Amino acid sequence: MATQGEDHPYVPRDMKLPGYVPVILSQSTILSVYGVASLLVVSFMWILSGRFRKISKVDRLLMCWWIFTGLTHIILEGYFVFSPEFYKKKTPHYLAEVWKEYSKGDSRYAGRDSGVVAVEGITAVLEGPACLLAVYAIATKKSYSYILQVAISLGQLYGTAVYFLTSVLDGDDFAASTYYYYAYYVFANGWWVLIPTIIVIRCWKKICAACEVLEQKKTKTR
Amino acid sequence: MATQGEDHPYVPRDMKLPGYVPVILSQSTILSVYGVASLLVVSFMWILSGRFRKISKVDRLLMCWWIFTGLTHIILEGYFVFSPEFYKKKTPHYLAEVWKEYSKGDSRYAGRDSGVVAVEGITAVLEGPACLLAVYAIATKKSYSYILQVAISLGQLYGTAVYFLTSVLDGDDFAASTYYYYAYYVFANGWWVLIPTIIVIRCWKKICAACEVLEQKKTKTR
Numbered sequence: 001m002a003t004q005g006e007d008h009p010y011v012p013r014d015m016k017l018p019g020y021v022p023v024i025l026s027q028s029t030i031l032s033v034y035g036v037a038s039l040l041v042v043s044f045m046w047i048l049s050g051r052f053r054k055i056s057k058v059d060r061l062l063m064c065w066w067i068f069t070g071l072t073h074i075i076l077e078g079y080f081v082f083s084p085e086f087y088k089k090k091t092p093h094y095l096a097e098v099w100k101e102y103s104k105g106d107s108r109y110a111g112r113d114s115g116v117v118a119v120e121g122i123t124a125v126l127e128g129p130a131c132l133l134a135v136y137a138i139a140t141k142k143s144y145s146y147i148l149q150v151a152i153s154l155g156q157l158y159g160t161a162v163y164f165l166t167s168v169l170d171g172d173d174f175a176a177s178t179y180y181y182y183a184y185y186v187f188a189n190g191w192w193v194l195i196p197t198i199i200v201i202r203c204w205k206k207i208c209a210a211c212e213v214l215e216q217k218k219t220k221t222r
Numbered sequence: 223m224a225t226q227g228e229d230h231p232y233v234p235r236d237m238k239l240p241g242y243v244p245v246i247l248s249q250s251t252i253l254s255v256y257g258v259a260s261l262l263v264v265s266f267m268w269i270l271s272g273r274f275r276k277i278s279k280v281d282r283l284l285m286c287w288w289i290f291t292g293l294t295h296i297i298l299e300g301y302f303v304f305s306p307e308f309y310k311k312k313t314p315h316y317l318a319e320v321w322k323e324y325s326k327g328d329s330r331y332a333g334r335d336s337g338v339v340a341v342e343g344i345t346a347v348l349e350g351p352a353c354l355l356a357v358y359a360i361a362t363k364k365s366y367s368y369i370l371q372v373a374i375s376l377g378q379l380y381g382t383a384v385y386f387l388t389s390v391l392d393g394d395d396f397a398a399s400t401y402y403y404y405a406y407y408v409f410a411n412g413w414w415v416l417i418p419t420i421i422v423i424r425c426w427k428k429i430c431a432a433c434e435v436l437e438q439k440k441t442k443t444r
Contacts, residue, residue, distance in 0.1 A: 115337040118387035122380065143434040147426055150369065151376055158344065158380045165340035208365040210432040215365065217435060 008087075010107035011176050017110055019088040023100040030101050033094060034076075038068055045135070052139050062149070063135050065195060069156075070131025078124035084112055104176040105184025108167070115166040119159040127155050146203040146210075153196035153203075160192050230309075232329035233398050239332055241310040245322040252323050255316060256298075260290055267357070274361050284371070285357050287417060291378075292353025300346035306334055326398040327406025328389070337388040341381040349377050368425040368432075375418035375425075382414050 008020045042064045049060040079095040080086065087103070087110045089096035103110035130152050137145040167174060167185075175181035230242045264286045271282040301317040302308065309325070309332045311318035325332035352374050359367040389396060389407075397403035 114388040114391035115340065115384070117391055118337065118384045121387060122383055141437065143430040143437065144426070146433060147369070147372065147429045151372070154373055154376055155380055158377055161344055162337070162340045162384055165343060166336040169336035169339055204366070204369055207369045207429055207433065210436040211368060211429065212365040213436050213439060214432040215363065 008110070009176050010103055010110055011174060012107065015107060015111050017087055019085075020110075021088055021090050023097055024092040025094070025097045025101075027101060030094075030097055034098070038072075041071060042068055049139065055139065059138050062199070063138050065199075066131045066134040066138070066149075069192075069195075070128050070135070073123050073128030073131060077120050078128060080109065081117065081121045081124045102184055102188075105174075105180040105188070106167070107174045107176070108170075113166070113170075115162060119162050122155070123159055127152050127159075130155075146206050149199055150203045150207070153199045156192050156196040157200070160189055163189065230332070231398050232325055232332055233396060234329065237329060237333050239309055241307075242332075243310055243312050245319055246314040247316070247319045247323075249323060252316075252319055256320070260294075263293060264290055271361065277361065281360050284421070285360050287421075288353045288356040288360070288371075291414075291417075292350050292357070295345050295350030295353060299342045300350060302331065303339065303343045303346045324406055324410075327396075327402040327410070329396045329398070330389070335388070335392075337384060341384050344377070345381055349374050349381075352377075368428050371421055372425045372429070375421045378414050378418040379422070382411055385411065 007022075008015070008017050009022075010017070045064045045067045046060060049055055049063045055063075076095065076098060080099050083096070083099075086093075086096040086099050099109055106116075108116045130148065134145070134148050134152060136142075137148055142148075175185055230237070230239050231244075232239070267286045267289045268282060271277055271285045277285075298317065298320060302321050305318070305321075308315075308318040308321050321331055328338075330338045352370065356367070356370050356374060358364075359370055364370075397407055
């Protein structure tokens, strides 16, 4: 039980993780739990949002996205941020297993890279709750709904940019294999590039249209 | 001329900077050049913006801020991003001197920390040009003026948050002295927390007001 420095599946192989306990749950179990839980949350939100009056299908879809991404930020990423020793967890602690598994795609998680922790910290603590606020803002048609969605989405894009850039600058060699590189590091994070980009474009246009109207109204009043 | 690992004024003392050439210009010279150049740019913008019709004093001040911060991002930070070996520069190359001097407040610049380079890269390449676009957007009263200003300011805030958080996570010990810590690391960066925060609040309110008006208009039309 002395140093177990290399008894882990991660790259770089010489990364020291004393006390590392191997992942117990299978990949399919870990993904299924996340998938089913997310599906339940999204279904719940879709049904609930249908009971509000005059909410468009697009807005209902957005509410589903915001509750899903918000809970992912708060629960999954929040656990990572405040559990520096997750890789030592012995019982099949689901959240620890998630990060042990994900670290195969990016070992900077197990290695506690400061760039990754900083981005995940901002995401979990600020953006997570803001996502839940976005659900409420869309449901109740608040005037800050669009700008809030732009703000969170830009934050997600900025975070992902820092996440990928720091990896490239540090040699882009943190995945246990090509499979994990593409499945976890590229594919999983890709959604947080694609969807925020679409949301920023949509809300940006809405805000511009609103500002245009306000400007015309001002000009008329003069 | 072999290894000059410890022949530099930065902390941590054991940081390796082979080929380091000491800063030649005095602190007052470096600051004066930046100060005078900034003052010239800001004065130029203040006078120029006065020639546009119907631009409020607040908008003129904002144009001054955007040209100042935009050029700082593009020229100063852009130089840093694309000059990994600035600390080896022998002639009194002004931009290299700036970063040699600033590294006394945060040696991660000379040490090329990936978090710092990633944030500075996004700032110089994306936010810098966007700041110049903001000057144009305010001058020509574009409908995207407010949302653009929010987007850049949130980017500046996110970048500063990552910048400070990674430092804390890595031990917050990168300044050559308490003086440099407060003067360069805290005070200089503080402006990029204070001013973007004020701008976000202002533009956020304007956007909410515009969205409110658009919503009322929609309701009336129905």
